[in-house]
Amino acid sequence: MARPVALDTGGAAIRCEAVTKSFGKVAAVASITVTLAAGRTTALVGPSGCGKSTILRMIAGLEAPDSGTILLGSDPPKAVARRGGLAMAFQDPSLLPWRDVRANVALGAELARKPADAVDTLIELVGLGGFAGHRPAELSGGMRQRAAIARSLVSAPEILLLDEPFGAVDAMTRSRLNAELPPLWRDRGTTAVLVTHSVEEAVVLSDRVLVLSDRPARIVADIAIDLAPDQRGHDTQAVRALAQDVFSTLELKD
Amino acid sequence: MVASRSVLWLAVALIAWEALDRALHDSVLVAGPIAILGHLMDNAGLLARATAETARNAVLGFLWGNLAAAALAALVVVVPRLERVVSALALLLFSLPLIATGPILRVLFGPGNGPQVTLAALAVYYTTFLALLVGLRAVSQSWTDLMAIYGRGRWSTLLRIRARASLPYLVIGLQIAAPAAFLGAMIGEFTGAERGLGVLTLRAMRGLETEATWALAVLSAGTAMAAYGAIGWLGGRALGYVPVILLSASRPRASRSFAARLIEAAGIALLVVALWQVAMDAFDLNRFFAKRPGDVLTFLATPANRQTLLAALGETIAFTIPGYVAGLVMGAGLAALLVLSPPLERATMPIAVALRAVPIIATAPLLVLAFGRGFTGTMVIVAVMIFFPTLVACLQGLRQAPGQIVDLFGLYSASRWHLLRSVRIPAMLPAFFASARMAVPAALLAVTTAEWLATGRGIGVLMAMTASTSDYNMLWSCVAALGLVAAAFFAAVALVERAVLARYAPEQLA
Numbered sequence: 141m142a143r144p145v146a147l148d149t150g151g152a153a154i155r156c157e158a159v160t161k162s163f164g165k166v167a168a169v170a171s172i173t174v175t176l177a178a179g180r181t182t183a184l185v186g187p188s189g190c191g192k193s194t195i196l197r198m199i200a201g202l203e204a205p206d207s208g209t210i211l212l213g214s215d216p217p218k219a220v221a222r223r224g225g226l227a228m229a230f231q232d233p234s235l236l237p238w239r240d241v242r243a244n245v246a247l248g249a250e251l252a253r254k255p256a257d258a259v260d261t262l263i264e265l266v267g268l269g270g271f272a273g274h275r276p277a278e279l280s281g282g283m284r285q286r287a288a289i290a291r292s293l294v295s296a297p298e299i300l301l302l303d304e305p306f307g308a309v310d311a312m313t314r315s316r317l318n319a320e321l322p323p324l325w326r327d328r329g330t331t332a333v334l335v336t337h338s339v340e341e342a343v344v345l346s347d348r349v350l351v352l353s354d355r356p357a358r359i360v361a362d363i364a365i366d367l368a369p370d371q372r373g374h375d376t377q378a379v380r381a382l383a384q385d386v387f388s389t390l391e392l393k394d
Numbered sequence: 395m396v397a398s399r400s401v402l403w404l405a406v407a408l409i410a411w412e413a414l415d416r417a418l419h420d421s422v423l424v425a426g427p428i429a430i431l432g433h434l435m436d437n438a439g440l441l442a443r444a445t446a447e448t449a450r451n452a453v454l455g456f457l458w459g460n461l462a463a464a465a466l467a468a469l470v471v472v473v474p475r476l477e478r479v480v481s482a483l484a485l486l487l488f489s490l491p492l493i494a495t496g497p498i499l500r501v502l503f504g505p506g507n508g509p510q511v512t513l514a515a516l517a518v519y520y521t522t523f524l525a526l527l528v529g530l531r532a533v534s535q536s537w538t539d540l541m542a543i544y545g546r547g548r549w550s551t552l553l554r555i556r557a558r559a560s561l562p563y564l565v566i567g568l569q570i571a572a573p574a575a576f577l578g579a580m581i582g583e584f585t586g587a588e589r590g591l592g593v594l595t596l597r598a599m600r601g602l603e604t605e606a607t608w609a610l611a612v613l614s615a616g617t618a619m620a621a622y623g624a625i626g627w628l629g630g631r632a633l634g635y636v637p638v639i640l641l642s643a644s645r646p647r648a649s650r651s652f653a654a655r656l657i658e659a660a661g662i663a664l665l666v667v668a669l670w671q672v673a674m675d676a677f678d679l680n681r682f683f684a685k686r687p688g689d690v691l692t693f694l695a696t697p698a699n700r701q702t703l704l705a706a707l708g709e710t711i712a713f714t715i716p717g718y719v720a721g722l723v724m725g726a727g728l729a730a731l732l733v734l735s736p737p738l739e740r741a742t743m744p745i746a747v748a749l750r751a752v753p754i755i756a757t758a759p760l761l762v763l764a765f766g767r768g769f770t771g772t773m774v775i776v777a778v779m780i781f782f783p784t785l786v787a788c789l790q791g792l793r794q795a796p797g798q799i800v801d802l803f804g805l806y807s808a809s810r811w812h813l814l815r816s817v818r819i820p821a822m823l824p825a826f827f828a829s830a831r832m833a834v835p836a837a838l839l840a841v842t843t844a845e846w847l848a849t850g851r852g853i854g855v856l857m858a859m860t861a862s863t864s865d866y867n868m869l870w871s872c873v874a875a876l877g878l879v880a881a882a883f884f885a886a887v888a889l890v891e892r893a894v895l896a897r898y899a900p901e902q903l904a
């Protein structure tokens with residue numbers, strides 16, 4: 141059998157068409173229709189419990205929508221998952237306690253059936269260089285999250301889903317990671333979706349911010365972030381202005 | 395420090411034992427440590443060969459039984475819909491006393507070590523199955539999500555995540571399995587083997603050789619406990635820790651109606667009968683000794699046969715229930731008392747855990763020596779068999795009384811009794827009933843073993859007799875009857891459990 145030509149790691153567009161989801165009587169997501177452009181990073185912001193993780197989990201194929209469809213490129217999520225094209229950093233780092241950091245990061249490549257050559261570089265990059273041989277129990281919460289981020293990047297996915305990846309990371313490390321990590325997926329053309337509680341972080345990391353309403357989640361604002369790479373810092377004028385825009389829409393719906 | 399204190403206690407116990415022997419000079423009851431040691435040394439060659447033989451059969455059965463357990467547990471975890479049926483069948487098979495299956499296996503296998511190995515396997519598979527069921531599910535959803543993100547399914551999750559997560563639980567299962575395998579192998583030897591500790595034990599008992607009986611009891615108990623300890627030690631070394639879990643058949647869910655449970659029970663009964671028939675036919679087993687369900691029904695249609703069976707069964711049940719209740723009540727009672735004194739509790743727990751590992755087969759001959767071949771002896775054997783597991787389980791249950799509630803009671807300086815009554819005992823109830831459930835097969839095994847070894851009455855003896863006179867219709871009827879008794883026994887325990895929990899710990903029923 142002829143081998144298919146190696147896929148460009150470049151991402152696919154994420155298309156959500158009238159997607160809804162409830163858990164029993166709790167409506168979590170109310171009819172969302174949106175297309176997230178291929179190769180771009182989109183941030184989701186919204187109040188706690190509004191349904192952000194649920195949206196991410198549906199894109200990942202972990203939950204089936206009650207109605208509506210989600211396509212990644214032209215494929216349903218599970219098909220992309222099967223070919224190793226998906227990766228996600230969960231809100232809780234979900235490392236395997238019996239594996240050390242290196243083996244946990246390598247697991248991402250292993251499960252996606254991709255080469256594991258980037259493992260050590262990534263561990264270095266997320267600042268865990270000295271801890272590659274440590275078990276998760278020996279790490280702080282922030283360190284575990286960084287290991288989980290490295291795991292999600294190691295398979296060079298087409299679609300990258302980040303659910304509050306820096307939630308437990310200290311402010312200093314966080315701003316360093318905010319600067320150093322995005323090029324890793326942007327330069328490969330990965331389509332990324334990021335959930336964050338920090339509006340400023342959403343602006344710094346993304347090309348587009350979607351503001352969600354209180355539960356059940358609807359899109360209440362859609363803000364394009366057109367910033368040159370050198371403008372993407374936490375204390376630049378441009379970022380502060382855009383963050384102000386996002387804030388104003390967040391406050392509107394209260 | 396702790397080790398030196400244990401050594402001290404051991405020395406004190408040995409001296410007291412020796413003194414008792416001297417005081418009861420010439421009695422047929424007790425042999426002292428020095429006499430036992432003498433016997434062990436004088437017969438070192440014979441005993442070593444017998445131990446090796448029994449250990450070999452036990453190890454083979456241990457391997458097969460645990461392999462079967464792992465396969466069953468994996469199946470149930472990957473196809474959860476099968477759980478209820480698989481669990482019920484596994485429990486039923488486990489509840490058939492080894493003494494009952496032994497003679498059947500002997501005619502199926504003929505001479506050799508087939509029955510010993512099979513009985514050892516039957517003695518271990520169920521507890522390992524339970525332990526693995528807990529272990530394979532001790533997996534957080536985020537790990538299964540992680541597997542799903544990479545498109546990996548149930549089998550991949552089973553192999554990469556669940557199998558590894560279950561290892562500490564497997565260690566617990568294997569630990570309990572080690573003495574059980576030894577017990578199975580020895581019972582297999584009772585059913586007509588030529589070599590092994592079981593054969594020697596039987597011979598020593600029948601010849602009223604006190605020293606030999608004691609020496610064999612010490613040897614088999616010691617070997618079984620050493621295996622228990624070695625597995626725990628190795629597991630602890632390899633994994634860093636071993637969790638505390640209670641192994642028990644799951645409680646029937648309360649939410650289901652009585653009718654639904656009845657239908658399910660009937661379905662399982664039909665399935666058992668069908669499996670029985672199909673297995674006999676599939677292997678084309680000789681109708682002379684491999685009886686089918688139909689044969690048993692025809693046989694029991696004759697009133698005389700029925701009466702013989704029911705009379706023996708009645709005796710057995712009358713002997714079982716007092717021992718069962720006594721073992722449970724004493725185990726739970728001692729646990730409740732011990733928890734009032736934490737230092738005493740800490741000292742007792744390891745001893746109870748260790749004694750739990752002593753196979754009943756090792757101590758039964760001694761208890762017969764001490765308490766006679768009648769009602770008392772049998773009752774004590776049943777009670778002892780149940781006592782230690784219950785004590786351990788209840789102590790574990792009592793420790794789980796949520797710390798905060800206990801603190802709160804401390805704050806209001808409630809009395810210890812009040813605390814015991816209103817917090818600790820409700821906390822202990824689930825553990826108590828878990829042991830009550832697991833005590834059902836244990837009691838049936840103990841009572842049939844005692845009957846077979848010593849008392850000369852009841853269904854244990856009926857089976858031994860029918861096996862030697864080739865009355866295979868009666869033998870299979872006895873086994874079927876014991877299966878029904880076990881099922882009824884379980885149902886009764888479940889009924890009591892639901893009533894008690896509804897009254898004293900309703901939150902447990904939710």
Ligand SMILES: Nc1ncnc2c1ncn2[C@@H]1O[C@H](COP(=O)(O)OP(=O)(O)OP(=O)(O)O)[C@@H](O)[C@H]1O
Pocket residue numbers: 163166167168187188189190191192193194195231355
């Ligand atoms: N598996 C589930 N079963 C029942 N309800 C659920 C489940 N998952 C989410 N929910 C409910 O759906 C709603 C949205 O949850 P979701 O986790 O998507 O929120 P979120 O926006 O990610 O919140 P946070 O910012 O706190 O992480 C919540 O009310 C939650 O209780």
Ligand SMILES: [Mg+2]
Pocket residue numbers: 192193194231303
């Ligand atoms: Mg969330």
